[in-house]
Amino acid sequence: MPPFPAATAPERLLLGAGPSPVDPRVLAAQAQPTVGHRDPFAFAVAEQVADMLRTVFRTRNTATLAVAGTGTAGMETAMLNLVEPGDTVIVGVNGSYGARVADLARRAGAEVVELEEPWGRAVPAERIESALRAHPETRVVALVHAETSTGVHQPLAEVGALLAGTEALFVVDVVTSLGGVPLEVDAWGIDAAYACTQGCLSVPPGLAPVTFSERAVDRLRQRATSVRSSYLDLTGALAWWGPEHDDHHAVPVNALLGLHEGLRIVLEEGLETRWARHAEVGELFQDHVQDRDAVLLADAGHRLPQLTTLAWPAAVDAATLRRRLLDEHGIEVAGGTGGFAERGWRVGLMGQAARHEVVDRLLDAVDELLEG
Amino acid sequence: MPPFPAATAPERLLLGAGPSPVDPRVLAAQAQPTVGHRDPFAFAVAEQVADMLRTVFRTRNTATLAVAGTGTAGMETAMLNLVEPGDTVIVGVNGSYGARVADLARRAGAEVVELEEPWGRAVPAERIESALRAHPETRVVALVHAETSTGVHQPLAEVGALLAGTEALFVVDVVTSLGGVPLEVDAWGIDAAYACTQGCLSVPPGLAPVTFSERAVDRLRQRATSVRSSYLDLTGALAWWGPEHDDHHAVPVNALLGLHEGLRIVLEEGLETRWARHAEVGELFQDHVQDRDAVLLADAGHRLPQLTTLAWPAAVDAATLRRRLLDEHGIEVAGGTGGFAERGWRVGLMGQAARHEVVDRLLDAVDELLEG
Incomplete structure (x- = not known):
């Protein structure tokens, strides 16, 4: 066949x-x-x-690295x-990502206790507490910090304190939160966290930053059964990322160079300044979009600034509006999903997008389309 | 922390x-x-x-796509x-990659029958035939087309013919062969093949091209148990790559653009011309390196042109020579591994590297270091 034209x-x-x-x-x-991935460079x-990721995760964990896959590979x-x-x-299952965590735990062979909460709500620490009382044999408690399907900001510190001194490891999905909202892996007693690069870090997708506490690595070392994947076997990844640099599989070095530069940009700005920027810009957008009669779907007090879920009034065809925004203005927003599919939008103001001028450009385009 | 300098x-x-x-x-x-991976673009x-991959795999398989990971993710x-x-x-286990296939099959829950052959030899079709007689319940037969640890070129057509009409699926590792040596997925009766991008396709690592026959996809559809991974569940990948374009996880679109361009380059050259180029340049290198008293480690008649394993005479410190080649000439070759570790090198002349001038540059550098 003749080749296609260049894309x-x-x-x-x-x-x-x-x-983003x-x-x-x-x-x-x-x-x-x-x-090459065996080159000293x-x-x-x-x-x-790894050092820069430790700063961004707020951890001293040695086992901090990027898995060679997207966020789900980290999960x-x-x-x-x-x-x-x-x-x-x-x-905790209060959206699609929580449901995915439960699915993955089951595929790994777990007996899963799902704590379901309505879409738009956070999982209360009391529910974890009573589930732990009912299941004292619990080995892992998993929560989603930033539920990308609902825009809910899950509090973590109280749960971490609850788990201190128990046998349960605290695993947290920070796919859409890392670099955008405060996260304190060590201070909050988190044993494992995984992220993506294409959220608040503003790096193309392809790597999944992860961090594991010493306690989590001990759990891995003491396994009675082999890990059900070789590609995602952390022992292999640790061997390449550790001082011996043994390669377990090829490493996407070009993607790693992109992440390196992306983390440099994060640290040049400063992590706390970056958090503040996301908070300010997200709140501004949420205020202004409500002026257009959109309804915010996440509970007040638990709204992520970097990912807003909203529903348009019944008179607005949300799907068409979204398609026209892409076709006529080159702006991508996401549709609602699952429980928030109808009339819903998900708007990410992550990383480079968390800027006043971006909010202005989005709202101007929306206004033009709504009036047109 | 202050950011590191740019890399x-x-x-x-x-x-x-x-x-490569x-x-x-x-x-x-x-x-x-x-x-975005939900963008019509x-x-x-x-x-x-997918269309260009079908041409390169020589298949009409609908289920042809790139998995979001390196070659091992494809395996x-x-x-x-x-x-x-x-x-x-x-x-068939005649090197490290065969051993890895056996490990992965075991992690997937298989009863594995390993057909071990000495390093440097191909697996004879007769061994498959007698193993199939001893294990008529066999569901999968797996071979490595280009054993990157030994440089052995595994014949496949006869095995494919043997499996026709049986219940066994034919799975082939083409990680280091795709785009470099003849491969005929459909004509040879191959049910599943997986590759990497950083071998003879000369695209950075990060994606794993795969193809699955209708028979293989039926096997997947009829599973009694769920796949032990969500990230690598083919059903999810097929949903995004298929006409419905449902996303299962994020897709590394930048890497996909690189693969698109890399495949365009392959098709501009023409697949058969590319095979011939690899054959000619590899043979040339193998002739010339033997003139320097290196011993080729793969059996004559089963040598890959794109990946040569060799041992230097005892008087040569192969590891130092290799390090100096990198430090003083900027040329990376790989060390021997496993059974071929001692005094061994692995030299890849893959994709863009399969050129006369590259062989000249390598041999000139080796000569200078050997004389120095």
């Missing part, structure tokens, strides 16, 4: 549920010549990436490595 | 076991602005990538989706 990517303003807009510096960094880049790395068949795992 | 990748000539040198066109393609790119996708706990799986 020329359109310029989009990415305000969906990820990916990527700084040209990051794109240029990952377009550098490919280097690759080891040095990995060490710096699965946590579940497959920390869960053995028959283990009891408590999962 | 500037050194220029390397990549002649190891992968990655990447054309600047591919690097530029994947440095285009990030586009991403769907169009994916459809074209695991094949094993986890096609193997159910208790299934008998016959695996």
Whole structure:
């Protein structure tokens, strides 16, 4: 067959549920010549990436690295490595990502206790507490910090305190929160957290930053059964990221260079400044979009600034509005999903997108389409 | 913490076991602005990538796509989706990659029958035939087309013919062969094949091209148990790559743009011309390196042109020579591994590296170091 013509990517303003807009510096960094994953240069880049990730996760965990896959690969790395068949795992399920965590825990062989909450609500710490009393054999408690399907901001510190001194590991999904809202892995007693690159870090998708406490790594070392995946076996990844640099599988070094540059940008800004920027811009958008009669779907007091779920009034065709926003203005927002599908939108103001001028551009385009 | 300085990748000539040198066109393609994986542009790119992969795999399989991970993720996708706990799986083990296939089949729950052959030899079809007689319940037979640890070129057509009409699926590892040596997925009766991008396709690592026959997809549809991974569940990947474009997890669209451009380069050259180029350049190198008293480790008649394993005479410190080649000449070759570790090298002349001038540059550098 003759080859297709070259693919020329359109310029989009990415305000969906990820990916977020990527700084040209990051794109240029990952377009550098490919280097082998056994090259001393690759080891040095990995060490710096791990160090910068520790700063962003707020942890001293040695076992901090990027898994060679997207966010779901990070989720699965946590579940497959920390869960053995028959283990009891408590999962907060208040949206699609919580449901996915429960599914992955089951595939890893767990007996899953699902704590269901209505879409839009956080999981109360008291529910975890009573579930732990009912299931004292619990080995893992898993919560989603930023539920991308509902826009809910899950409090974590109280749950972490609850789990201190128990046998249960605290596993947290920070896919859409890392680098966007406060997260304190060590101070909140989190044993494992996994993220993606294409959320508040504003790096193209392809890697999943993860961190595991010493307690979590001990759990892995003491497994009676082998991990059900080789690709996502953390022992292999730790061997390459550790001082021995043994390679377990190929490492996407170009993607790692992109993450390196993306983390440099995060640290140049400063993590706390970045959190404050997300909080301010997200709140501004949420105020202004309510002026257009949109209804926010996440509970007040538990709203993520970087990911807003909203419903348009019945008179507005939300799906058409979204399609026209992409076609006529080059702006991507995400549709609602699951319990929030009808009339719903999900608007991400993550990383590079959390800026006043971005909110202005989005609202101007929406106004034009609503009036047109 | 203050950020690290920017990471500037050194220029390397990549002649190891992968990655291979990447054309600047591919690097530029994947440095285009990030586009969402729910964008119609991403769907169009994916459809074209799948079409071009069909040409390169020589198949009409609908289920042809790129998994969001490196080659091992492709291997695991094949094993986890096609193997159910208790299934008998016959695996040819004549090097590290065969051993990895056996490990992955076991993690997927298989009863594995390992057909061990000495390093450097191919697995004879007669061994498969007698194993099938001894294990008529066999559900999968797996072989490695290009054993990257030994440089052995495994014949496949006869085994495919043997399996026709049996219940056993034929799964083939083409990680280091796709785009470099003849491969005929449909004509040879192969049910599943998986590759990487950083071998003879000369695209940075991060995606695993895979193809599955209708018979293989039926096997997946009829599973009694759920696949042990969600990330590598083929049903999810097929949903995004298929006409419904349902997303199962994020897709690394930038990497996909790189693969798109890399496949365009393959088709511009023509697949058969590319095979001939690899054959000619590999043979040339193998002749010339023997003139330097290196001993080729793969059996004559079963040598891969794109990946040569060799041992230097006892007087040569192979590890030091290799390190100096990298440090003083910027040329990466791989060390021997497993049974071929001692005095061994693995030299990849894959994709963009399979050129006369590359062989000249390598041999000139080796000569200078050997004389120095």
